[in-house]
Amino acid sequence: MNEQIELPSYLEQSPEVAARFQRIQARPEVLKVANMGRVFDSNKGPVQALNDINFSVRRREFVCVIGQSGCGKSTLIRILAGLDQPTSGQVLCDGEPVTGPGKDRGMVFQGYTLFPWLTVKQNVMFGPAMEGRKGQAAESEALQWIEMVGLEKFAESYPSELSGGMKQRVAIARAMANQPRILLMDEPFGALDAQTRAQMQQHLLQIWRAVDATILFITHDLDEAVLLADRILVLGANPSRVQEVIEVPVPRPRTLDQCLSPSFLATKKRLEELIHPQTERKASFKIPRLVAADDDVL
Amino acid sequence: MSKRTKPREPWFAVGKPLSGYQAAIPMALSFVIPILIWCFAAYAPFLWHVDYRITMTSEPSDKEAFPATYVVDDTMEESFFESFQDSIRQDNKILKEQREAGTVEVASARAGRRANQKVLKNFEPVMRANGWFTTEKTEENVSAYFKAYFAATYETWGKLAAGELKPASGTLSRENLAIVKDNWALLSSVSPTYDSGNFLSEPIYRLIPEGKKVVGRPAYLPAPHEVVVRGWQDFRGESELGELNVWEKYASSLRVVISGFLLCVLIGIPLALLAGTFSFFARLFEPFTDFFRYMPAPAFGTVLMAIFGVDQQPKIALVFLGTFPQLILMVANTTRLLEQPMLDAAQTLGARKGQLVWRVVVPGILPSLYNDLRILLGWAWTWLVVAELIGTKSGLTEIIDTQGRRFHFDHVYPIILLIGLTGFLTDQVLANLRDIFFPWATEGKKSPLARLFRWVGSRVQAWRDVDPPVAPVTVEASTEGESHP
Numbered sequence: 001m002n003e004q005i006e007l008p009s010y011l012e013q014s015p016e017v018a019a020r021f022q023r024i025q026a027r028p029e030v031l032k033v034a035n036m037g038r039v040f041d042s043n044k045g046p047v048q049a050l051n052d053i054n055f056s057v058r059r060r061e062f063v064c065v066i067g068q069s070g071c072g073k074s075t076l077i078r079i080l081a082g083l084d085q086p087t088s089g090q091v092l093c094d095g096e097p098v099t100g101p102g103k104d105r106g107m108v109f110q111g112y113t114l115f116p117w118l119t120v121k122q123n124v125m126f127g128p129a130m131e132g133r134k135g136q137a138a139e140s141e142a143l144q145w146i147e148m149v150g151l152e153k154f155a156e157s158y159p160s161e162l163s164g165g166m167k168q169r170v171a172i173a174r175a176m177a178n179q180p181r182i183l184l185m186d187e188p189f190g191a192l193d194a195q196t197r198a199q200m201q202q203h204l205l206q207i208w209r210a211v212d213a214t215i216l217f218i219t220h221d222l223d224e225a226v227l228l229a230d231r232i233l234v235l236g237a238n239p240s241r242v243q244e245v246i247e248v249p250v251p252r253p254r255t256l257d258q259c260l261s262p263s264f265l266a267t268k269k270r271l272e273e274l275i276h277p278q279t280e281r282k283a284s285f286k287i288p289r290l291v292a293a294d295d296d297v298l
Numbered sequence: 299m300s301k302r303t304k305p306r307e308p309w310f311a312v313g314k315p316l317s318g319y320q321a322a323i324p325m326a327l328s329f330v331i332p333i334l335i336w337c338f339a340a341y342a343p344f345l346w347h348v349d350y351r352i353t354m355t356s357e358p359s360d361k362e363a364f365p366a367t368y369v370v371d372d373t374m375e376e377s378f379f380e381s382f383q384d385s386i387r388q389d390n391k392i393l394k395e396q397r398e399a400g401t402v403e404v405a406s407a408r409a410g411r412r413a414n415q416k417v418l419k420n421f422e423p424v425m426r427a428n429g430w431f432t433t434e435k436t437e438e439n440v441s442a443y444f445k446a447y448f449a450a451t452y453e454t455w456g457k458l459a460a461g462e463l464k465p466a467s468g469t470l471s472r473e474n475l476a477i478v479k480d481n482w483a484l485l486s487s488v489s490p491t492y493d494s495g496n497f498l499s500e501p502i503y504r505l506i507p508e509g510k511k512v513v514g515r516p517a518y519l520p521a522p523h524e525v526v527v528r529g530w531q532d533f534r535g536e537s538e539l540g541e542l543n544v545w546e547k548y549a550s551s552l553r554v555v556i557s558g559f560l561l562c563v564l565i566g567i568p569l570a571l572l573a574g575t576f577s578f579f580a581r582l583f584e585p586f587t588d589f590f591r592y593m594p595a596p597a598f599g600t601v602l603m604a605i606f607g608v609d610q611q612p613k614i615a616l617v618f619l620g621t622f623p624q625l626i627l628m629v630a631n632t633t634r635l636l637e638q639p640m641l642d643a644a645q646t647l648g649a650r651k652g653q654l655v656w657r658v659v660v661p662g663i664l665p666s667l668y669n670d671l672r673i674l675l676g677w678a679w680t681w682l683v684v685a686e687l688i689g690t691k692s693g694l695t696e697i698i699d700t701q702g703r704r705f706h707f708d709h710v711y712p713i714i715l716l717i718g719l720t721g722f723l724t725d726q727v728l729a730n731l732r733d734i735f736f737p738w739a740t741e742g743k744k745s746p747l748a749r750l751f752r753w754v755g756s757r758v759q760a761w762r763d764v765d766p767p768v769a770p771v772t773v774e775a776s777t778e779g780e781s782h783p
Binding site for chain 1: 637639640642643644645646647648649650653657658661662664736737738739
C-alpha cells in the first residue's frame with residue numbers, strides 16, 4: 001500500500017533513513033486493517049464515520065495517525081482496541097481477527113483512567129493479575145516497568161497524589177506490563193501542558209527504543225506526529241479514509257533540536273497542506289475595524 | 299505585637315472557602331443561633347404575658363368578682379392576681395374599721411370559727427416551706443392531723459409575734475407577717491394555745507395571697523432549662539414517665555432501625571449493583587421500583603401487620619419497605635456513574651466480565667456507595683418513627699406519642715433530640731471513617747479522625763522500622779508529601 005505512494009521531492013529520504021524503512025519492511029505485520037469501515041446510526045440517518053481504511057503496522061514501528069477533529073481518529077483506535085466493532089472489513093492482530101478487547105493490544109487513553117483505589121504498583125499489576133499472575137515475581141516485574149517510567153518513588157502512592165504527567169506515565173507502564181503486541185495511544189498527552197508534553201514525548205521515545213514495542217499513536221498535534229513517528233497516516237474527513245501515508249524523513253534518534261531541521265519542517269509543511277487545504281486556509285472572517293486609522297500599528 | 303504572617307482574609311468572598319477560626323466561628327454559630335432563638339422565644343418577658351403561680355391563697359368576700367376557689371399552684375394573669383390581693387386588703391380594711399368602731403358582726407359562732415380556721419389553713423405553705431410542720435395528711439388521720447396542725451400554727455404565730463422565729467426569706471411577706479401579729483393578738487386574747495372549744499369566733503384578718511411570677515408560655519414551648527432538667531431526669535429514670543424506661547425504648551428503636559436497614563442493604567445492594575452494571579437488570583428492576591417508591595410505605599402499615607403480626611416484625615418491614623426502593627435507585631445510579639473509560643481501560647488490560655464487576659465496578663463505587671448508605675440510614679430513621687406507631691406502639695416514639703398527647707412537651711423534646719443526636723453523631727463518625735476506609739478517595743484535608751488514625755499508623759510504622767533501618771523509609775517519606783516534582 002504505502003510503499004506504492006510516491007514521495008514528494010521535499011520528503012526525500014537520506015540513505016540511512018531509507019535503509020531504516022527497508023529494515024522495517026522486512027518485519028512482520030503486527031496489525032493489519034483491511035477495507036475497514038464504520039457506520040453510525042443517527043437521527044439524521046446513517047453516518048459513515050470511517051470508510052475503506054487500509055493500513056498495516058509492522059513490528060517495532062511507530063505510526064502516528066493524524067487528522068482534524070471529528071475525522072474518526074478515536075473511532076478508529078477504539079475499533080483497533082476491540083472496544084467498538086467495524087461494520088465492514090476487518091482488523092487483524094498477528095493474523096488473528098480482532099473480536100473484542102484483549103491484552104495483546106494495550107491502550108493508553110486521553111483522559112486519566114488509572115484505578116484510583118489502587119496504588120501505582122497495584123495499577124501496573126492489574127493486567128497480570130487478571131490472568132492470575134500475582135506474588136513476588138509479578139511484583140518485581142511491575143516495579144521494573146515503574147522504574148522504566150521513572151516513578152519508583154511513587155510505587156505506593158495513590159493516583160490522586162500524582163500530577164497529570166505522572167498519571168499518564170503510570171498508564172503507559174500499566175499497558176506495557178501486559179507486554180502487548182501493539183500499544184494503542186489515543187492522544188495520551190493531549191491534556192498536558194506544553195512543557196510536560198515535550199518531556200513525555202522524549203520519555204516515550206526512550207521507552208520505545210529500550211523495549212520491544214510497536215506503537216500506534218493518535219494525535220492532532222503536527223509537531224508531535226513528526227517528532228515521534230516513522231510513518232504518519234493522514235485521515236481525511238468526509239469521507240473518512242487514509243488520505244496519505246507519509247514516511248517521515250527525519251533521522252533517528254530524534255531530539256527537540258530537530259524540530260527546526262529542513263526535513264522536519266518539510267514534513268510538517270506537507271502535513272499542514274493535507275490537513276488544512278489551501279482553500280480552507282484562505283477563508284477569512286469579516287472583522288469590523290474598531291480602531292482609528294491614525295492609531296494603526298501596521 | 300506579633301507581625302501578621304498571613305494576609306487578612308475577608309469574611310465574605312465569593313466562592314472562596316474560609317479557613318481556620320474563620321470557618322470555626324460560623325460553624326459554632328450554626329448551632330448557637332437556633333438555641334438562642336429558642337431561649338429568646340422561651341424567656342423573653344414581653345413575648346408572653348406574665349402569670350402568677352399562687353404560693354399562698356386566700357378567700358375574698360367578693361364572690362361576684364372571684365367566684366372560684368383558688369388553690370396553691372393555680373396560675374392567674376398578673377392583673378387578676380393583683381385585684382385578688384387588693385380584694386383581700388379591702389376586706390381587711392373594712393374589718394379594721396368595723397373593729398375600731400366596735401361594729402364587728404358575727405353571724406354565728408360556728409361560722410366565725412370555721413372562717414378563722416380557714417385563715418390558719420391557708421398558712422400551711424409557709425409552715426411547710428420553713429419546716430415548722432411536716433406531718434403528712436392521710437385518709438385515716440384527718441381530724442388528728444388538723445388538730446396537730448392548728449396547734450403547731452398557734453405556737454408558730456405566737457413565736458412570730460414575739461419575734462422568736464423568723465420566716466426564711468421569700469416564704470412570708472412583711473405585710474402578711476404584720477397580719478399574723480394582729481391575728482395573734484386577737485387569738486391569744488381568748489386562749490394562748492389551740493383549743494377547739496375555746497376558739498375565737500370574731501373574724502381575724504385574712505392573709506394576703508402570695509405568688510411567684512411565671513412566664514405564661516404555651517405548652518409546646520417549654521424553656522430550655524426545663525427540657526434539660528426533664529431530659530436529665532428521664533434519661534436517669536428518675537421522672538414520672540412510669541413504665542417507660544428511655545434506654546430500653548432507645549434499644550428497641552435501635553434494633554428496629556438497624557435490622558430494617560441491614561436487611562435492606564443485604565438484599566438491595568446486590569440487586570442495585572446488577573441494575574447499575576447490566577442494562578438488562580436496570581430495565582427489569584427500575585421501572586417498577588420507580589413506581590413503587592411513590593406509594594408511601596406507611597400506607598402498607600396495616601398490610602404488614604396482617605402479614606407479620608403486631609410485634610417488631612411489621613416495624614422492621616416498614617423501615618425496609620420505605621428505604622428499599624430509594625436504595626435500589628440510588629445505588630444503581632451511583633454504579634452507573636463509574637466512568638466508562640475506566641471500564642474500557644480494564645478491558646484492554648484483559649479483564650473479563652466477572653473481573654470487571656468485582657475488580658473494577660465494586661471497588662470503584664465503594665466510596666460513593668458508602669455515602670449513599672449514610673443518606674439511606676437517615677431515611678431509615680425517618681421511617682422508624684412511623685413504623686413504631688403501627689401495631690403496639692414501641693420504642694422512643696411510644697414516649698413521644700404518649701407524652702405529646704398529654705401536652706408534656708418537656709418530655710417530648712429530649713427524646714426528639716436524642717433521635718436527632720443519634721443520627722447526627724452516627725453520620726459524623728461514618729463520615730470520618732470514610733477517610734480511613736478510602737484514603738484514596740479524599741483529596742486535600744483529611745478529617746481529624748483520619749489524621750489521628752494516619753498518625754498512629756505512621757508511629758507504628760516508624761516503631762517497626764527501628765530495627766532494620768532500610769531503604770523503604772525514604773519511599774514512605776515521599777508518599778507522605780503530596781508535592782510533585
